[in-house]
Amino acid sequence: MAKDMRLWINQLEEAGVLARIEKPVDPRTQMGALLWQARDRALFFESLTGFPGWRCLGQAPGDIQMAPLAFGCRRNEMIPEYVRRVDKLGTTRLVKTGPVKDKVMIGDQVDITKMPIHQAGVRDGGPYIASGMMIGKNPDTGARNMSFHRLQMKGPRKTGVLFYPRHNWLNFQKYESNGKSMPVAIVIGHHPMYYFAASTTTDYGVDELEIASALLQEEVELVKCETVDIEVPAHAEIIIEGEVLPEVREEEGPFSEFQDYYLAAAGKNPVLHVTAVTMRGDAIFKNVQNGTEVEGCVYHKVPMSGQIFRRVRTVGGFADIKNVLVLPGIFSVVIQMNPRYYGEARNVLMAALSGEYQHPKIAIAVDEDVDIFNYAEVMYAISTRVNPETDIVTIPGTKIHAMDPSCPEIGKPGAPGWHRLGGKLMIDATKPPECDPARRFEFERLRPMGGDKVRLEDFLPEGSPPLRPPAIAIAKL
Template structure:
């Protein structure tokens, strides 16, 4: 059962330690965040299509899905598949121990950033002698990875992808640094899989490169199904070579219990559902792919990828297989990457010394990868260029940030309607839209032809008010020739005592939204009607 951290927790930042995936599923069930699918479902494309239809039609109201009856996989053997934990701001807040009903996106990101960066609160894993993951042990020639209900996600796929929402654990052979990451893995047969490794910009790639130089196979452990914090961190970029196990401990307020592998000196979560133990050969390659990619296209071609050879499998009784379909937005991994990359960029800008950054957003409709929106309080000419240069200088640049949009602090970067309004009316295309052709970039961009893969054009849109303009009396804060002259025409936003009085009287006015409408029941600038926002604009704490 989940436990609340006591000494580590604060009233502002509570932490909850879910024991394992089953504890997490129980919590989701109790919170009305889980749908159990008991009807028989085929692992061959049908499971993925059901999941995709759920996300495409229900959006942020999509429940997590537990498929309990997989065709060809009868109980009591492996027969269950779980998807969808992170296709939800609500469930991500639950993972962090926050009250979802009282949590804003900005608040969630602030808490996550605090826990990722507060190294004094990192909690290394706790070694235990055994755990449920050791209930079943299969080694050597008896290993058969097809014993698990690995989904086939799409008709165009090159195979069944056993690694989609898993954690790959490796260790630096020189320093002992343990990395936990998520890297696509496709079944080749019952004992081998492909694995996506890029030595140039991945932490696992740095480990793998050392083994290539030594001409030695790299030990690896693949964890499938575990408590949510480590799953989340395994898919999160970090600026430094830190162990995601330690950060996951900080997120949950308690160390993760780990147990030694059967065939190597790696340690894995003792309460995991399934662990695959094996090695990745330094030179061996096999054809891997294609598969649906995060942009929503089959843009990348099949390629020769490293091979993971499984030597042992340990798993719980009645194990729950963890998976997630990839493709068009909004996926589970889009939500994860939007959240953790927003934190990553915020940290990168801080390290680069860029001042005035208010908030960073990776919009979900751009798959959490393609667009980065940064709200700033401009402090100098070329401030937006500074922001873009710092972002494009990070290692995530190789996957993300095709577009960087910089907006003023009065714009919510997560609200693309506000962002579009700002782009239209605060940017002059001939001055404020800049294109840098042929940057090193994502090879998964469908707009780039196969022969040019790995390079992208990049775009900066400076949608902030012109910093270099002089104040004008006609743009007085309180009217023409009245109040402080402003550098840009003032907006029509509420900023008066009258607006505050309207807020005070709102409940007595009896104005309710209609029960039938076309569109959505929330205006673009709802946040502007918060008392704090009205007062800030009135007192010129932000530009009116």
């Protein structure tokens, strides 16, 4: 059976992390706050004020702690598991029809303002679809691309579109330079592996639906769209079909973005004209709250960490990489590795800062005895293993992510040449390498006498409150 959003909802429910909200919730005025507050549970809204018959799912996964459930593994194994799965691309297959064709609305039958699209942040330019995975094609080769593009609701058949300069922007420019509109289809509501695939950046030309298939570990069934020459997942909840218009730019934004700021990328951006909507008979909408450490960010962190892992493990032919984690705000990344030679960590850090993703600005290397999911541990490694005179390197004059407000902006969103210029930073917080065991031994972390055989709980008086977890993990015993 095809893995879809319903299977995921069942999985969340069985794991005890799905909260069903029966009280009516207004997507335009209340849902943003509710999603923001739900970090340890997914929310399934059963009654939406002003949108009779609709239900929707959000915060699924709610943060990086919940994400491993989708991979069926433990937290530390998630990024290596992503890497293992995407090392071999999957496959897609065209089928005649599927549940996403239960209802077909074409042209004027469509009114997206009747969908429970939520307003995420107080300063947002209005309701936004942040869960839309846009499938477009390279008109020269026909190669598909699937990536998220925020869609500002502007009318029954109209949205704004943000194309950050990457693959679908390249594709759009090809259409636009020939005066043509770009046919697209937007997927709303599916298994989280589609979301991880849609925010995977790899070679231009790779079909992210084949990445979705690899992550799902099953073939992805596709159906043809009604009004555009695009194939879409047959088991999605909702598909919006349309075309991004050439030479049209309108005010778009602000939007609550992944760094927890609003203004990045707001300006004159392209416009989508909606030509059709197809959906399941009882379609469940998907709302994504964006910001650091909420759902939107999780979809970035997993594939970005995974793709950086895949890149840096090749440094020098082989580097002993244990794990990778992108930090809040997603401009920093921690590489957990076993350094074998002097200088090796620095080589790895250089690779981490110039991979497929444009976000990484600060890269930090640590050893395996540092828990990278505990940010206090990363700070501990920086405090005790870094000699600022030698272990911190700034690289000036590099191209910086255009939505990183800390660096000066050049050009404007929606037009060619938009970027920022600034420095990148490498912090080598690893211990001396394996080839120098004597120096390395000086950094062996403290182990309390008694080891893990002696437990405080066994010595406390009966009825004592449970122990609070330490602010920073105690070294492995």
